[in-house]
Amino acid sequence: xxxxxxxxxxxxxxxxxxxxxxxxxxxxxxxxxxxxxxxxxxxxxxxxxxxxxxxxxxxxxxxxxxxxxxxxxxxxxxxxxxxxxxxxxxxxxxxxxxxxxxxxxxxxxxxxxxxxxxxxxxxxxxxxxxxxxxxxxxxxxxxxxxxxxxxxxxxxxxxxxxxxxxxxxxxxxxxxxxxxxxxxxxxxxxxxxxxxxxxxxxxxxxxxxxxxxxxxxxxxxxxxxxxxxxxxxxxxxxxxxxxxxxxxxxxxxxxxxxxx
Numbered sequence: 001x002x003x004x005x006x007x008x009x010x011x012x013x014x015x016x017x018x019x020x021x022x023x024x025x026x027x028x029x030x031x032x033x034x035x036x037x038x039x040x041x042x043x044x045x046x047x048x049x050x051x052x053x054x055x056x057x058x059x060x061x062x063x064x065x066x067x068x069x070x071x072x073x074x075x076x077x078x079x080x081x082x083x084x085x086x087x088x089x090x091x092x093x094x095x096x097x098x099x100x101x102x103x104x105x106x107x108x109x110x111x112x113x114x115x116x117x118x119x120x121x122x123x124x125x126x127x128x129x130x131x132x133x134x135x136x137x138x139x140x141x142x143x144x145x146x147x148x149x150x151x152x153x154x155x156x157x158x159x160x161x162x163x164x165x166x167x168x169x170x171x172x173x174x175x176x177x178x179x180x181x182x183x184x185x186x187x188x189x190x191x192x193x194x195x196x197x198x199x200x201x202x203x204x205x206x207x208x209x210x211x212x213x214x215x216x217x218x219x220x221x222x223x224x225x226x227x228x229x230x231x232x233x234x235x236x237x238x239x240x241x242x243x244x245x246x247x248x249x250x251x252x253x254x255x256x257x258x259x260x
Contacts, residue, residue, distance in 0.1 A: 012070065013059050016077045016159050018049035023081030024150050029092045029248070030134070030143050032085070052151055062160055073160050080162040080259055084153060087172070087255035088146060091247040094180055095133050095240070098187035099126025105188075105195040106226025107219050125230065129187075129240075136241035142248070149252055157259050168258035176251055183247060187240050190233045191226055198225055 006014075022045040025031045031041060064070050102108075103123040112121045122130070185192070202218045 009061070010053075010059075012062060013056075013159060014049060014053045016062075016073060017052050017056075017154070018045055019074055020077040020081035020153075021045045021049050021052070021150060023078045024085040027082055027085035027089055028146055028150075029089050030138065030146070032089065048147065048151070052154055055151075056154060060158060060160075076160065076162055076164075079164065080153075080157060083169070083255055083259065084150070084252060087176075087251040088248050090176055090180075091244055091251050092130075092134075094183050094244060094247065095129045095187065096122055096126040097180065097184040099123045099129050101184065101188045102126075102191045102226065102230070105192055105222070107222045108226070128230075129237075132237055133241050133244055136238060137245060140241065140245060142245060145245075145249070149249075153256055156256055162259045165258065169255070172251070172254045172258050175254060179247055179250070183243055186243070190236070191229045194225060194229045195222065198222065 022042070025041050025045050030036075031044070062070070062073060064073060100123045102125040106125075108124055112123060114121055198218075198221060202221070
């Protein structure tokens with residue numbers, strides 16, 4: 001017969017592992033989308049926890065005396081999983097930021113859509129870029145990387161060993177904000193440059209032919225030119241996906257180092 005018995009210390013250790021993994025999956029990109037059923041998230045967290053529990057042989061005894069002490073350890077592991085997953089999820093917002101800039105330049109910022117994955121109002125270009133980049137990230141194996149990186153965090157940050165230093169975490173967020181603006185403008189740079197050139201041409205035409213209503217003509221030209229530029233620059237989306245993937249890896253490493 002198979003022995004299913006487990007002692008209390010191993011059960012406590014397993015629950016802490018599952019706490020970190022479940023918190024990570026609840027906020028990580030791809031896994032945290034509304035289209036993923038909660039049963040799938042719970043089941044995935046459980047089975048990954050079982051696999052990770054079997055690979056950890058050096059289980060340091062937990063240092064606590066009361067139920068409140070164990071609750072504090074659970075909160076620590078939950079916060080560690082949330083911060084690591086949040087670091088990966090932050091990088092995916094760069095695409096939405098670039099989409100808002102594109103819509104403001106092309107005159108489509110007045111038309112917004114409700115993104116069903118986040119239940120938030122997003123720009124048209126942002127939603128389009130978000131779905132295309134998400135599909136490319138899935139094809140490139142982002143889900144496998146996230147699970148692998150999560151499992152490796154138990155080697156770098158053992159159970160009950162996470163250190164929350166506000167200075168290092170703040171430095172990590174500042175680093176992301178720098179990359180956030182830089183990568184966002186790199187994504188929307190083709191449309192931004194074309195719109196800048198179009199505005200210069202419209203300004204010259206206003207001086208040459210003041211009888212023309214450049215406001216009504218300019219709005220139509222901006223929309224058509226913006227859509228044409230988006231169609232022409234479709235070939236750069238794989239490069240954008242690679243940049244987002246690299247930023248996800250960078251931010252996860254930065255936050256894990258801040259917690260060690």
